[in-house]
Amino acid sequence: MDKFTVLESVAAPLRIINVDTDMIIPKQYLKTIKRTGLGRGLFSEMRYREDGSENPDFVLNQPAYRNAKILIAGDNFGCGSSREHAPWALLDFGIRCVISTSFADIFYNNCFQNGILPIKVSPEDLEKLFDDASRGSNATLTVDLEAQEIRGPDGGRIHFEIDPFKKHCMLNGLDGIGLTMEKAPAIDAFEKKLSERAWA
C-alpha cells in the first residue's frame, strides 16, 4: 500500500448525498478477479451515455477535473454494498482522498486498506469546500495527514479528526495482515481458550 502524507490537487465536487457503491462501480465491473483496471468503470452510469460516449455534464469528464485526486461529495458517501471494488475504482482513476460529512462504515474501512484517505468534515466546512472545488483548476486543495489539516486556495484551514492507529498505518503504508501476524501468540492463546467451547 502506498503511503499517504501530503496531497495537493484540484478537487472535484459531486453534489449528491447517499452515493452508494453501486453508483461508484456498477456490478458489471465486479466480475473481475483482479484489483486493477477498475478506473474505467468508476461512476460509469453517470459518466457515460447509453451509446458509451462520455457524458460532458458529469464532473469528472469536465477538463478542470479530469485529473482530480480529491473528491468532495454529499452526506453518507459509500453506502450499500461492501464491494472493495469501489475504492479500487477510485484509486485506479487517481482519487486518493474523499471528503464528505459522513461515510458508510464498510466503505470507510475499505478506503484505509487501499491508501485512500476519507475525511469527515462539518456541513459548513463541506459547503466551503464545495465552493472552492467549483472554481475548478483555479483552486487546489492541500490535504496534510500528519497535520490533520485541509488547506484551501485562499489560505483557509480546516482541521479534521482521524483515528490515531489508522493515521499511523496510512502515513507509513502499513499492511494490516503483517501487523496482526506479529500477534500470532495471542491468537494461539485465544484459540486454546476457545477449544473449551465444544460447539465453537
Added chain:
Amino acid sequence: MAKARTLYDKIWDDHVVDRQDDGTCLLYIDRHLVHEVTSPQAFEGLRAAGRKVRQPHKTLAVVDHNVPTSDRSQGIEDPESATQVATLAQNAKEFGVEYYNELDTRQGIVHVVGPEQGFTLPGMTIVCGDSHTSTHGAFGSLAHGIGTSEVEHVLATQTLIQKKAKNFRVTVDGKLPAGVTAKDIILSIIGETGTAGGTGHVMEYAGEAIRALSMEGRMTVCNMAIEGGARAGMIAPDEKTYAYLKDRPKSPKGEAWDAAVRYWDSLRTDEGAFFDTEIRLDAANLPPIVTWGTSPEDVISVAGVVPNPDDIQDENKRLSKWRALEYMGLKPGTKITDITLDRVFIGSCTNGRIEDLRAVAKVVEGKRVHEAVNAMIVPGSGIVKMQAEAEGLDKIFKAAGFDWREPGCSMCLAMNADRLAPGERCASTSNRNFEGRQGFKGRTHLVSPAMAAAAAIAGRFVDIRTFG
C-alpha cells in the same frame, strides 16, 4: 455487581484477542462465509504472500452472485462469470475450504445457506465479504460485511482489526396488523432513522413485535440493518432460535448442544444496559410499505402518495430526492396504487426463504399474473427450492404464470442474466432500490413478498390489507 451489558457488548467482550491502548482491538472471528465476487483477490493475496487459511473448517464457500437461475447443468455461458465461479472452486480446493458449487443442493445465497446449515450460531462473530452478512444477527450473533482486504485478513489470521461500535436499540412494541410483515418493520425503521442513521452503530432489535417474528422474519429485519447504515443488526436468541437450529447439519449435537444452549441463554441485554441511541415504534401503526425513490429510506405507505421533495429544507437532500424522482419517472402526488409495473422479482437474501414463498403462494393461488407483468420467483437456496416443491408451491406459482427458477442472488443485483431493461419498473422483495441496481436505468420499488405477489396479479401496487 458487574456492569450491565448489551448483547453486543457481551459478544464483543468474548472475542477480544488483543486490545491496544487507543481501543483498537483484534477481534476473533468464529465463522467466515465466502462467495465468488469478493474473494478472488483475497486468495490471490494469500498466494502472493505464501500464506495459508488459518482455520479452513471455520470457513464455508458458496457460489451465488454470478450463477444463472436457469438450468446450469451445461455450464455458465458468460465467460467472466464462469471464470469467477471456477476461481472460487479452485481456491476452495487449494486452501482446503468446504465449497458448495452451483449443482449442489445446499448451494444458494450465502446468507440463506449459513443458517440453513447450522453454520450460523448464536454468540458467534460471523463475517463475509458481503454487506448483507448482517442477516445472521437474527440468531444473536455479531455478523457484518467486510471488504476484500479484510476477507484476506480473516483468512490469514481468523481475526479482524476493529474498534467497538456504539449501541443502538430499536424496540418495536405491540402486534403487527394483518398484511404487515417483517419487511415493513425494517423499511419503516429505515424510514425513521434514514439510511445513515445507524452508521457507527450495531443495532439490536427488541420488543414484542420482534419476538413474535419467525426466524425467517427476524432474518429479513437484520438483513436490512445495513440499509439503515448499521453494519450489524442483532436479535437476542430464544426458543425459536434454538428450535430453528436444532439438528441442522452443522449445529452442535448431544452434550455440546446442551452446553451451547446454556451459553446462548446468557446472551440477552442486561436490564439497565446503556444504549447510545434508542428509538421505539408501535407495530400497530405500521402499514405495508412501498419505496418510491432510489434509497431504502424513501418509504411510504401503500395508501400514500409520492412525496414532494420541495418540502425538504436541506438543499443537497432536496436536489437528491428530485434526482431520485426523475430517475424513477414519478411525479409528486401520484397515488402509490396508481403505479403500474412491468416486472416482479421475488427472492434475495432478504425475502427468498420458505416462509416468504408460502406468503406468496397464499396470495396468488388460483389467480393469474397480470398480462403486462413478467414475474419471477428465485428461491434463496436449493434446500428452499426442494422444500417449496415438496409443499407443491411451485405448482401454484407456475399455474399463476410465475417463472420458477434456480437459486441464487439473481435480480437483486443483476450480476447474472436476470435484469431489468432501461425504464422497466419492478416490484422487488430485495433490499436495494439504488440507481441501476437491478439493471441499467431500471426502476425498483422495495416491498414485502405478499405485496409483490399482489402487485404481480394486479399489474400495479395494491394494498394487501384489502386485496382478495
